[in-house]
Amino acid sequence: MIVIDGSYGEGGGQILxxxxxxxxxxxxxIRIINIRKNRKPPGLKMQHLHAIIMLSKITRAYINEIKVGSMEVEFRPNGIYGGKYKEDIGTAGSITLLLQAVLLPSLFADSKVRLLIRGGTDVEHSPSLDYFQYVLLPYYRILADISIKVVRRGFYPKGGGEVEVNVIPKFSVSQYKDIGDFIRDVGSIGSLDISFEEIDEVNIYSVASMDLKSRNVCERMIKGALAVFSKLTDIKIKKKIEYVNTLSTGAVITIVANKKYPFGVDLLGRRGLRAEIVGKIAAENFLEILKRRASVDKNLADNLIPILSLVKGSFITPEITGHLDTNIWVVKKFLNSLSVKIEKIDDCYRIYIR
Known part of the structure; x- marks a missing residue:
């Protein structure tokens, strides 16, 4: 059994x-100890609890008795099984963070997987749903066929969002007696090496609750972003505006580099911050990635580590975040022969995983 210290590094839910x-x-x-030990409050939050519960259904895993606040989890999986799985996080617990835990294993199930998840689609400290769809999913699709349906958006505090994800696996881990053979076959897809390249198209997704339509919040977020992008005369900008029925008021803007290996940024609107400023900040964050000639954004970087542990590859990130360091550390707990090299390149870092 692998014992993992949940207080390592940034010591948050990413380790779990x-x-x-x-x-x-x-x-x-595995046994994870000291879960979120230095956070207030420590231990499992609701979305962590539901991630464990949902994945235990998919893997028929044994788990010890856990609840919100538990600081130790024992998880003993028994395979990855296709089927239909539902999970309601309650309130605005992050759907996209739950998917970080359950989607990657679902790609290697023994048959089709259907995930129905209720909670928050666009909430603080987690990827927006559009970031998940348009930045993260293209990388997961290297390993399996995936479709996603947004049934309803959910903002803080009431949540109530609902997402359906359907997976048709290309590789089933249960067909392999030797996990090394599985890794070899998945790796035959080819190394995922993501270098900097000039972009010629950017997509802006501006979403807000219906009660903000009279104040033109979506249009104003885009206006703020376009003011920053006005100097980019050689880049085509596509815009999508969407007002949605939700239980709570909210707004979010997501900006995506439309290319084979996309990257992006997102930002939630908040009370007291004008919509134009939200768009401006998001666009400035996006431009910073371009100026530094990175090939991925800092949040994509840590999400790529588990995928690259299987297919290998490299990328250029603008910074080494706590989440990135944590994911490298966790992956090496399972694959101690994995080689991870970090090379400083001007204002960025190139990460090699072999």
Whole structure:
């Protein structure tokens, strides 16, 4: 059994999500201790609890008795099984963070997987739903066929969002007696090496609750972003505006580089911050990635680590975040022969995983 110290590094939920995902794929029982030890409050939050519960259904795993606030989890998976799985996080617990834990293992199930998840689609400290759809999913689709349906958006505090994800696996880990053979076959897809390249098209997704339509919040977020992008005369900008029925008021803007290997940024609107300023900040964050000649954004970087542990590859990130460092550390707990090299390149870092 692999014992993982949940207080390592930034000591947040990322350790938990990555650990149970890799445990499921590699059929390695784990015990995670000191979960969120230095956070207030410490231990499992509601979205962590539901991630464990949902993945335990998919993997028929044994788990110890856990609840919100638990600081230790034992997780013993018994395979990855296709089927229909539902989970209601309650209130505005992040759907996209739950998917960080359950989606990667689902790509290697023994048959089709259908995930129905209720909670928050666009909430603080997690990827927006559009970022998840248009930045993260293209990388997961290297490994399996995936479709996503947004049934309803959910903002803080009431949530109530609903997302359906359907997966048709290309590789089933249960067909392999030797996990090394599985890794070899998945790796035959080819190394994922993401270098900097000039972009010629940017997509802006501006979403807000219906009660903000009279104040033109979506249009104003885009206006703020376009003011920053006005100097980019050689880049085509596409815009999508969407007002949605939700239980709580909210707004979010997501900006995506439309290319084979996309990257992007997102930003939630908040009370007291004008919509134009929200768009301006998001666009400035996006431009900073371009100026530094990175090939991925800092949030994509840490999400790529578990995927690249299987297919290998490299990318250029603008910074080494706590989440990135944590994911490298967790992955090496499962694959101690994995080689991770970090090379400083001007204002960025190139990460090699072999």
């Amino acid at each position: 999500r990555t650990s149970i995902a890799l445990s499921s794929i590699f059929r390695e029982p």
